[in-house]
Amino acid sequence: MSTPEGSTTPAAPARGPHDLPDVSGLVVGVLGGTGPQGRGLAYRLAKAGQQVVIGSRSAERAQEKADEVGHATGNANCRGADNATTAATSDIVIVAVPWEGHAELLASLRSELAGKIVVDCVNPLGFDKQGAYALKPEEGSAAQQAAALLPDSRVTAAFHHLSAVLLLDQSVDRVEIDVLVLGEERAATDAVQALAERMPGMRGVFAGRLRNAHQVESLVANLISVNRRYKAHAGLRVTDI
């Protein structure tokens, strides 16, 4: 068919890798939100004006931490709940629990997490006298374990390399880091990249499929070595993009 002159439909603008959706209206839950990493992310997201639910085994302890974060950030949309309620009432759910409890918790939340964007930020590591080393989950990575346990969720992996110390330091205004985001589905990884970019200093960078999550998770062992040698809170930037 020919298109009559003057009535052409304007072409949709080409979507570049830096064109990300608006996620400012989404509710973000943080499982394990009372630990340092989860609390750090909750603090930064609340400070950016995101609606945040801090999840914990104990709803009471979660509410305590949510009150603290809400007070520190002036964000009135910061609440606490048990992990199941957190999962059920959030649009994006960050998994920030210790590796030891990872499988058990996720298996128990399969129905609450159905349809949700899940962001795994767990780093399976062991420690001995020589420092940290990578543990290799049977599924390949923590993120792949999450994907196996949550077949009805949109599983991504991100936020592995953030220093909880920097996240929680209220004198730090910007956390200068690139957040590597992995996943199978473009819309989900785009949303997580956009979520990262809500936090000043952070950039969300797509960095591959979940089968390549292990090295991103375990690179934290190297960052721990860097921190020890240079007395730093090291993070990564990706060059040339």
Added chain:
Amino acid sequence: MSTPEGSTTPAAPARGPHDLPDVSGLVVGVLGGTGPQGRGLAYRLAKAGQQVVIGSRSAERAQEKADEVGHATGNANCRGADNATTAATSDIVIVAVPWEGHAELLASLRSELAGKIVVDCVNPLGFDKQGAYALKPEEGSAAQQAAALLPDSRVTAAFHHLSAVLLLDQSVDRVEIDVLVLGEERAATDAVQALAERMPGMRGVFAGRLRNAHQVESLVANLISVNRRYKAHAGLRVTDI
């Protein structure tokens, strides 16, 4: 014992993580120096004024490439040799061969490489329709395989994340990247960091022991995903150091 006043030995200055040795007088050999990665490193090192030996199975082909690199850089100390001669006549030996030939070549050069600083920059990767993915060597990583095969050498791992395209692009004056250097022995990793810093734009960063090399090697799979998405030649910078 008390030290009599006035005769104290001056304390050696504290050596910081950024205090690196002068390696400008060392001869650097590149095994697999006729492939893109090895040739790119040889070109950058020659351009920086380093004495370089390009190694290959064929001494003739190696000499051809050495002549090209010497001509392009104006470096008269650039020669070619077979891999065994390259190993025997260099102070620092970079291993830039394909993963498939890695074990066989190193096993054959054990005596030539004895006492030498060996820098493994091999990335064991597989490729399929979905892109690149990490291969897991039995020893844990290519670098650990090198260490197992070369018990008399000082094995380090570095130079994994460099783009051969950028290294070989004569219009590129600076390659802006941090080179993660891993190893067991401080003097060896310091020398390799210093070697990286001979090349404009590069910084050598200590990033742990060889048991944490696998994730550094296989992160190249992620950088390949980044390059595809962003049409880039991605590298890494470590923040806060």
